[in-house]
Each structure stands twice: as structure tokens, then as C-alpha cells.
Amino acid sequence: MPEANRMWVVVWLLLCLPFTVSAQQEGPNLASVNAAVAMAGSNELVFGQNADRAVPIASITKVMTxxxxxxxxxxxxxxxVFKERHTAAAANAYTRIxxxxxxxxxxxxxxxLMSSENFAAYTLARSHPGGFEAFIKAMNVxxxxxxxxxxxxxxxxxxSAENVATAGDLVKLVNAAADHPEIREYSTTGYFRGNFRKPRYSLSFGNTNPLVHxxxxxxGLSKTGYLxxxxxxxVMISRMNGEKVVTVLLDSLGTRSPxxxxxxxxxxxxTGASGQVAKAARQYAQEKNAAYNSAVHNTTAALK
Known part of the structure; x- marks a missing residue:
């Protein structure tokens, strides 16, 4: 993201969002920098780690989509119809469609949802009854x-890294999305053979979350993301200790860290066991926390 845009995002967050960094509650040790855990259907957290920190959420966006x-x-x-993009695609927006x-x-x-197909998400917005810009507005509404x-x-x-949310916010989003059986089914589909027309062909897709298998x-609901x-x-709803639990994990170092x-x-x-995380993951989290706090401090000073 260009430096000017990054500074604009930081300023917007500082003006509009609560920047108090949540102290980690008594709970599990995690590799993810930001996290939230709640019982499905409730937005009250049973555990939070920087849960009120607004950060980029990558393809978790597609749950709102x-x-x-x-x-x-x-x-x-x-x-x-999958139309040619009306705006330039990001460099990593590869598609087979x-x-x-x-x-x-x-x-x-x-x-x-299941395969995080970016051209598919774009096409859903492009084919929105009010058009692409109306779709983005509807997301924020x-x-x-x-x-x-x-x-x-x-x-x-x-x-876009300008799509941001807090872990606590995403608990609310996941609970709302879970009210729709289509999202529950589509996001947890393990494998799917998609059929296209004009021309007629088919493609295979797999779920990006191994836990659905x-x-x-x-x-019961799943979405991964990376940027x-x-x-x-x-983010997902799964069964833990006999209960349906919403888990939100943002900003982990490794592919399997979440x-x-x-x-x-x-x-x-x-069991109440906190567990252990790898040294590299702990160091990554420390560096990200330090960078976040520094950005907030510098922006606050610049605005005075």
C-alpha cells in the first residue's frame, strides 16, 4: 500500500476507533496477534487478545460479501457473467476463471467462501442490483x-489492506452470517466441481481450511484469509468442549499457525491448559505489537 494511503488509514482509525490495546486476558497462549473467542450466538467474549484493535482482515472480508x-x-x-474488471486487480489476484x-x-x-476465489467475490459485487459501488456501501451499512x-x-x-476490522467485530459478523444456512453450507464445503457456460467447462475447488474435513x-462456518x-x-464456528464456539484469529506468522x-x-x-507457541511466532507477535503501538504514538503526536 502506498505510504500516503497507509497514513490515511492510520489517521482514520485513530479518529474513529478505540485504540486502547486490550491487555491479554487469562487464557491460551496464541501465535495470532489478535484474537477473540465467544460462544456461538453471543457477542460477549470469553477470551480476547487485542480484540478491539482494528487491523487488515484479508479474505475474511468475504463473509461480509x-x-x-x-x-x-x-x-x-x-x-x-464474469466480466473483465473495471479496476486493476491486485498482483496476487490470480484466477482460473x-x-x-x-x-x-x-x-x-x-x-x-470455501476456496476464497477472488474473481468470484468481485463478480458478486459487480452483479449487485445497485452496482459495485452500491455493494461496497452496503457492506459498510x-x-x-x-x-x-x-x-x-x-x-x-x-x-485491499484498507479492509479492516477488530476481532471483536468479527465475532458479530460470524454470528450474523451463521443465521444464513447458505453461508454455513457453502463455507464448509470440502470439495466442489464448478460448472461454467459460454464456454462450457468445469473447475475443481477445495476448501482452504483443513479442519472442515x-x-x-x-x-459449522469457516473462512480463512491471507495478505x-x-x-x-x-474465523470459524466449531464444536469445542461440547459447545459451538466462534473463534477469530488474525495475523499469524505461519500457514498452520491459526x-x-x-x-x-x-x-x-x-482443560484450562494455556499451551505453548513457537519462539518465532512469539517474536513475530512482539514485533507486530511494537510496530502497531509505534504507529499509534507517531500518528497521535502528528495530530497534536
Whole structure:
């Protein structure tokens, strides 16, 4: 992100969001820098780590995208065209989908959630009844309706680091999304063969969260995310200690770090054991916390 844009985001967050860094509550040791845990259906946290810190959320954005699509009333059985982007795509926006081909909206939503297909998420916004810009506006309106005061959306995919939210906000989003059976089903689909028309072809898609394949986890909703500015991210509803639990994990160092954190949270809820994380993950979290606090301090000083 250009330096001017990054400074603008920091200033916006400072003016609009609570910047008090939450002290870590008694709970599990995590590799993720920011985290929140709640019982499904409740927005009250049973554990939080920097849970009120607004940070980039990468493809976790697609949960909000799905919510807006479903609440728009756009028919899920409609065939939608994958049009050439009207704005330049990010460098990492690779897709196998051919421009000009069509797919049912329901299937586009499925691959956006389960496989984090960015062109699919973009196409959902582009085909919104009010158009792309109206879709982005609807994302922010929905965030306000849900009380997500630390959140802001500028694109439907999560490829922009200007999409930010707090871990606590994402608990609210996940609980709202879980009211829709389509999001629960599509986001936890293990494998899917998607059919396209004009031209006619098909592509295979896999879920980005390995835990959906493990019955012992009982995953009922899932979304992963990654962006260099956001780190590795995961939100999900799964069964822990006999209860359905919302887990939000933001900004982990390694690919499998969120999975390890989910396991530590599960053991903590079951036994109270805090667990251990790798030294590299601890150092990463310390560096990110220091950088965040420094940015807040410097911006505060500049605004005085």
C-alpha cells in the first residue's frame, strides 16, 4: 500500500476507533496477534487478545460479501457473467476463471467462501442490483447495523489492506452470517466441481481450511484469509468442549499457525491448559505489537 494511503488509514482509525490495546486476558497462549473467542450466538467474549484493535482482515472480508449478497435478494439460481474488471486487480489476484463465462450465483458464492476465489467475490459485487459501488456501501451499512464500530470495507475480496476490522467485530459478523444456512453450507464445503457456460467447462475447488474435513471439529462456518499486511487469518464456528464456539484469529506468522491456535483454544476450554507457541511466532507477535503501538504514538503526536 502506498505510504500516503497507509497514513490515511492510520489517521482514520485513530479518529474513529478505540485504540486502547486490550491487555491479554487469562487464557491460551496464541501465535495470532489478535484474537477473540465467544460462544456461538453471543457477542460477549470469553477470551480476547487485542480484540478491539482494528487491523487488515484479508479474505475474511468475504463473509461480509456473502452476507450482503444474500440480504440483497439477488436470485441465487441466476447465471452471472464474469466480466473483465473495471479496476486493476491486485498482483496476487490470480484466477482460473475465464472472462465472459457464466456461473450460477449460488455457485459463485460457494467458491468465494470455501476456496476464497477472488474473481468470484468481485463478480458478486459487480452483479449487485445497485452496482459495485452500491455493494461496497452496503457492506459498510451492514457493519454499522451489526455494531461493528471498528470496521471499514473498500473492496469485496479482501485484497485491499484498507479492509479492516477488530476481532471483536468479527465475532458479530460470524454470528450474523451463521443465521444464513447458505453461508454455513457453502463455507464448509470440502470439495466442489464448478460448472461454467459460454464456454462450457468445469473447475475443481477445495476448501482452504483443513479442519472442515475433520469430523471431530464439527466446523459449522469457516473462512480463512491471507495478505502480507494481515498475516494468516481464520474465523470459524466449531464444536469445542461440547459447545459451538466462534473463534477469530488474525495475523499469524505461519500457514498452520491459526490451526494450532484453534487447537490451543479447544484444549484451554476443555482443560484450562494455556499451551505453548513457537519462539518465532512469539517474536513475530512482539514485533507486530511494537510496530502497531509505534504507529499509534507517531500518528497521535502528528495530530497534536
Amino acid at each position: 456473502a452476507l450482503v449478497v444474500l440480504e440483497s435478494g439477488a436470485p441465487l439460481d441466476e447465471w452471472v 475465464r472472462i465472459g463465462s457464466t456461473m450460477r450465483r449460488a455457485d459463485i458464492l460457494r467458491i468465494a 451492514k457493519a454499522r447495523e451489526l455494531g461493528m464500530t471498528g470496521s471499514r470495507f473498500v473492496d469485496p475480496t479482501g485484497l 475433520r469430523d471431530s471439529w464439527g466446523v 502480507s499486511e494481515a498475516g494468516r487469518c481464520l 490451526l494450532g491456535d484453534a487447537g490451543r483454544i479447544k484444549r484451554w476450554l476443555d
